Amino acid sequence: MAKIIVVTSGKGGVGKTTTSASFATGLAARGKKTVVIDFDVGLRNLDLIMGCERRVVFDFVNVIQGEANLRQALIKDKNNENLSILAASQTRDKDALTEEGVEKVLNDLAKEFDYIVCDSPAGIERGAHLAMYFADEALVVTNPEVSSVRDSDRVLGLLSSKTRKSEKSEGRVREHLVLTRYNPVRVEKGEMLSVKDVQDILAIPLLGVIPEASAVLTASNSGAPVILDQNNEAGQAYEDLVARFLGEDRPHRFVEVQKKGFLSKLFGG
Amino acid sequence: MDLLGWFKSKKAPTANTARDRLMMVVAIQRDQDGRRTTTGNGGAVSYLPALREELLAVVRKYVSVPDSAVKVDVQKEAGLEVLEMNITLPERT
Numbered sequence: 001m002a003k004i005i006v007v008t009s010g011k012g013g014v015g016k017t018t019t020s021a022s023f024a025t026g027l028a029a030r031g032k033k034t035v036v037i038d039f040d041v042g043l044r045n046l047d048l049i050m051g052c053e054r055r056v057v058f059d060f061v062n063v064i065q066g067e068a069n070l071r072q073a074l075i076k077d078k079n080n081e082n083l084s085i086l087a088a089s090q091t092r093d094k095d096a097l098t099e100e101g102v103e104k105v106l107n108d109l110a111k112e113f114d115y116i117v118c119d120s121p122a123g124i125e126r127g128a129h130l131a132m133y134f135a136d137e138a139l140v141v142t143n144p145e146v147s148s149v150r151d152s153d154r155v156l157g158l159l160s161s162k163t164r165k166s167e168k169s170e171g172r173v174r175e176h177l178v179l180t181r182y183n184p185v186r187v188e189k190g191e192m193l194s195v196k197d198v199q200d201i202l203a204i205p206l207l208g209v210i211p212e213a214s215a216v217l218t219a220s221n222s223g224a225p226v227i228l229d230q231n232n233e234a235g236q237a238y239e240d241l242v243a244r245f246l247g248e249d250r251p252h253r254f255v256e257v258q259k260k261g262f263l264s265k266l267f268g269g
Numbered sequence: 270m271d272l273l274g275w276f277k278s279k280k281a282p283t284a285n286t287a288r289d290r291l292m293m294v295v296a297i298q299r300d301q302d303g304r305r306t307t308t309g310n311g312g313a314v315s316y317l318p319a320l321r322e323e324l325l326a327v328v329r330k331y332v333s334v335p336d337s338a339v340k341v342d343v344q345k346e347a348g349l350e351v352l353e354m355n356i357t358l359p360e361r362t
Contacts, residue, residue, distance in 0.1 A: 146287050153295045157302040190282020197288045200319065201295055 002110035005117050006135040006173075008159075010151030012122030014143045015180035018216060019238075020119035021049045022227035023139065026242030028083035029227075032114045035074065037105075038088035039131035040121035041096055047087045051078065051223025061089035064101030070108055079228070084113075094126060102130045124158060134164055137174040139207065143181045144193040149201055156202065176207035178241065183212045184257045195255055208241030210234050211254040292316055317341050328356055 007020040017038075024036035037060060038046035047053040052075045058068035063086070070086075077083035086105075089096060109116050120131035132138065138159050142152040159173045160166055166173070179198055186192040199206055213234035219226035227242070229235040233254050240250045296316065321341045328334055340355040 146291055149291050150294055150298070153298055154302075157299065157304050160304065161302070187284070190284045193284050193287050193291075197284065197291075200316075201288070201291050 002113050003115050003137065004106060004110075004135050005115065005137045005139060006120055006132040007117060007139045007141060008120040008128065008132055008155050009122065009141040009148070010124065010128075010155040011143075011148045014141050014148050015178075015210070015216075016122070016141050017046050017049050017119055018220065018226065019139060019141050019178055019180065019210075020046060020117055021225040022235075022238040023242060023245075024083060024115070024117045025050075025077070025080065025225040026227050026238060027115050027117075027246075028077065028080040030242065030246065031082060033082050033112065034115045034117065035084045035086060035109050035113045036117040036119060037086040037109075038119050039097070039127045040088050040119065041094070041127055042088075042090060042092055043121065044088040044090055046119050047075075047085065048223060049220050050085050050225065052085055052087075053223070056087045059087045059089040060105070061091055061093075061096040063105055064096070064098065070105065097127060097130050099130060099133065103134060106134050124154065129158075129162060132159060132163055132173070135159075135173050136165070137176065139176050139178050140202070140204065141178045141180055142198060142202070144179060144183075144187070144195075144198055146193075149193070149198055152202060156204065175204040176245070177202060177204050178208050178210065179206070180210040181212040182209050182255070184255060188257050195252075206252070207244055208237055209252055209255050210237045210241075292319075317343065324354065324356070332358060334359060 005023075007016050007023065009016050020036055024034050027034040036046065036050070038044055039060075040046075041061060044056075044059070047056050055075050058073035060073070062068040063070055063073045074084040074086055077085065106116060118131040118135065121127040132155075140152050140155060142148050156175060159175060163173050165171055177199065179195055182195070183192055187194045195206065195209055211233045213226075213232055215229050215232035215234050216226050219229060219235075226232065226235050227238040230239065237254055240253065243250050321339055324341065325334070325336065325339045328339060334357070338357045338359075340357075342353045344351045344353055
């Protein structure tokens with residue numbers, strides 16, 4: 001049976017789309033049939049991060065409104081045939097997404113895919129609600145920053161009450177913490193909340209810590225999810241995250257300050 | 270000019286302030302949502318162990334007490350949550 005995973009956060013700009021893109025790409029790289037859906041109607045962006053913006057013909061809302069079928073709207077990833085993308089619509093109609101419509105699309109996708117990754121919009125309005133409503137599991141993306149942590153906690157409240165699982169008493173949405181833009185040097189100086197601080201406050205299991213890295217911006221510039229850059233810490237951290245999600249036991253890297261050797265100090269390695 | 274002082278001057282670390290402020294707003298938020306302030310595995314209030322540790326540290330500024338001297342608990346009575354703290358001081362000799 002297909003697993004539905006929502007990537008959510010409450011606050012915007014914390015790395016939901018970056019995480020959705022890398023997470024889905026990582027699952028597909030491990031042979032899982034994966035589809036990633038952009039729920040941000042009106043502010044489509046996943047296509048850019050995945051590098052398929054020029055191949056969007058039909059979108060999520062077209063499928064819901066019966067103007068296109070799923071096969072026409074799904075965009076095959078250029079690198080991995082296990083991966084497909086369903087773009088968000090650029091319509092300004094906020095009611096374009098309906099609960100019944102979303103449910104039908106998810107049911108149809110579930111026949112074909114192992115994993116359905118739902119990239120939630122920021123906020124707690126309709127799009128965000130529908131992105132999480134049918135989820136089995138949730139990646140809660142958080143920055144070590146007060147407003148992001150508070151918003152993530154709000155979202156945890158919604159995950160425990162405003163989802164199909166909770167309303168139908170079918171158990172809980174399994175929550176995972178993804179801490180992004182982490183800077184161990186600033187944590188050591190006492191300038192930034194630590195992994196432990198955030199974990200203590202949110203009290204959900206930690207799936208991954210993604211270090212702040214310039215590679216995240218260069219990856220989005222070129223439309224290749226950062227997980228494909230395995231020479232970079234952020235890419236490696238996402239790779240670990242996917243492995244952990246699939247049940248591998250991997251230690252958390254990039255949470256401590258890396259002690260630099262003399263040579264790397266000299267050459268800025 | 271105090272050059273050395275200028276180099277040394279450092280702002281106080283703010284991460285702890287952030288953590289304390291967050292614990293407060295999150296506790297209130299959970300209360301308003303009707304969520305219990307629980308850890309994932311249910312039962313205990315999540316900040317209780319930290320609260321107990323900090324209380325113990327404060328008490329130890331003044332008297333030396335064993336770990337068991339500070340007890341913190343939350344009781345639920347008729348929809349009301351009561352935070353109960355017990356600090357046992359050593360008997361005077």
